[in-house]
Amino acid sequence: MQIIEEIKNNELISNPNELQKICLNKLKLNPLPNTKSEYWRLSNKSKFSRFLDHSNKNKESKINLPYKKASKNIIRLIIGENNSINLEEENYSIKKLREKEVVDFIKKNISNFNQNDHWSDLLNHCLSSKENILGLNISGNKIPPLEIFSASSPDSLNAKTLILFFEKNSKVDLLQINLGNENSSLSQSTYFCLEENTSVNHGVVSYGESKSNLLNSLNVIQKAKSEYSLGSLHFKFNYARFEISINQLDGNAKTNIKGIQITKNNDQIATYTQMKFNGPNGFLNQINKSLADGKSHAVFEGSIIVPKIAQKTDASQLSRNLLLSRHAKIDTKPQLEIIADDVKCKHGATISQLNEEELFYMRSRGLTLAEASKLQLSSYIQEIISSIPISKDRWDLLDKILKEN
């Protein structure tokens, strides 16, 4: 764990900026997360240590984009390559945040972070240089679709940070793509602040190459009357953690989360979500799916916290898991912590294999076993990826996944 040694010995960054200093100080005493805590208990220790074995000092290589930018109408940004954007159109504006705004915002957030639950973010802020932080202020409601890329370079550990402020009444479709390179680690931290009456349709697609690792942290703050929808897909990582933390500051907001993680070979992919309702009338609909094959391990832990103030909350969480191989493993832990009494909260979890009756029906109609299984898998995956805001003719995710399998 080269990085940890460097943190301990003050060698990680030769000339740290203010933010890096704060985070380094937070990590120096206790540089690793507590592996006995619920949050890190199931993380594969050797894989995690491999994440930290790459150097952060290599020169970054140019990113290989997975598909073409089809139309002029799309705004495409690559964190670390083109950070300067300043668009002032009739119906919308996208402006770069001033450096001070970015620093103040992160500082404010870090002050509430505990070393264990936000370890990924703290590491990210230690490592990510000014060039690798993209901060934008977005307003308007006829914004063209946004695509934001972030990637690691081969044999390196790279940290990228994305901060987006959505002004009142804005409405946007946004696709975030995290690409892992061979033998690399990517630390991605993302912050969204949704003002009142905003509606954000967010897609996250993370896929890697052989031996790539990912720590992906997403923090969302929602004000009243905002609506946030997330569709996420994680696959082809040797080790990946997707940490989602959503806070409905004043309640009265809507959150939809749909996610899928696909693991094969020796992969471990984990999703951790924490949903906090800090006001009444909150709404959550969450579904998380896993597909585990080979000797892989899929993990889901979701917690929903409903304090006394959050009356009339309506929250549901479903974890559905398919175990395709005898050597694969699935852990799931949906959890509810409720104090408010006038709420509707439910969760469910299932682990099984492909439905035999459905397979039998399709085979009796003349489909081969392989075709029938593929069809079933497609529908299982399609339910989630249909909520990722990218059209099939631009990037056929389903086809990509099925080919990989």
Place this chain on the structure above:
Amino acid sequence: MVSENLVKDVVSEPYKYGFVTDIETEKISKGLNEDTIRLISEKKEEPEYLLNFRLNAFRKWQKMEEPNWADLGYKKINYQDIIYYSAPKQKEKISSLDEVDPKLLETFDKLGIPLTEQKKLTNVAVDAVFDSVSIATTFRKELAEHGVIFCSISEAVKDHSNLIEKYLGSVVPANDNYFAALNSAVFSDGSFVYIPKGVKCPMDLSSYFRINSGDSGQFERTLIIAEESSSVSYLEGCTAPMFDTNTLHAAVVELIALDDASIKYSTVQNWYAGNEEGVGGIFNFVTKRGKCLGKRSKISWSQVETGSAITWKYPSCILLGEESVGEFYSVALTNNLQQADTGTKMIHIGPRTKSTIVSKGISAGNSINSYRGLVKMGSKASGSRNYSQCDSMLIGDQAAANTFPYIQSQQPNSEIEHEASTCRISEDQLFYLQSRGIEFEEAVSMMVSGFCRDVFNQLPMEFAAEADKLLALKLEGSVG
């Protein structure tokens, strides 16, 4: 709008088992060290293997840390400030019930557990445990005719040493967890049941645990062995007087079911829960585990948990035998400042094993009621199934209901389903019942009763009545 206070009034009913029996007792001095353990062992005239078992457990316990993952807030227990052995003084060797101190019999009479011949509960054999010792076991002769052994564990150590040596600690090893290790070191009494091959136990067996002394802990140990093709239904009840100190209760229950055997273990737990400010009450840290060792064996846990200041209890099933079945039915009610962290573990190891979990939690006052359960499918548990359902009901806006299901699978050819929901006593339903002329209290009681029905249906007849009475006490005020 139905006043929430009304519901709260219904919920808070005084604890009626809180009296203390004034009886001369023999206590050893406070504190825990190897000498204490030797002393307990000596008092019970135990063979050497058992003393070694205790000492071994104690040494392991000393190296262990008290678990804190359950998120229970309670003041630190001073293990040196507890009396580990307390027994009512009585003559040597009691040959019949007539020689038992009448005060003791009176106590159990008052608790609704008559032990004297003429008043004995029909068709239920009772083993009554008072502080650290077993007072009496009824219907022994009748049971012996069928070859069933039902006695206190101290007697079993003397008379059936081979069985104890073979099975004690085989399901819950001495170093299993902090409280099990403590129990293994200092356990005083408890019940022992042995059902021979092919015997369906002719009556329900039951243990009644009574803590009387305020400064001694209760550490009982229960061991039930069901041989091939046998079956038994076992009931357990517990109460304690009101003290403003906290008393520790750390029990271990071990069940073993061989081929085609079935064990049904039902508990109605009504330890003193402390007063409204959370002063006093029992700290209940219990390890209960059953091993379905044989093919097609079945272990079923049902529990109604209404007492204790702190409950930490996870009755579990290890499903080893092919096609073995594990069941867990639970109602947990918390009020005032009670905290309950309870649930189950279903460990599927053998092929085609099945388990069902139904848990109902009701939280009122400022209490915290958590369900914490583990379902694990091992890689050889092909064709296994699990179904879990945990529902919570909240009364008032200060109580908390948490659900923490841990689900783990390594077997593609198995199915796990889990569902959980949270609700409150719906005003629409209350209004409907009241508009039909049903009193408020009765309406609440009907709804709670309906909420718990899935579990009550699983309780044995004699107990269902007691459980109903208990919930009635805690929830339904004067309405029965």
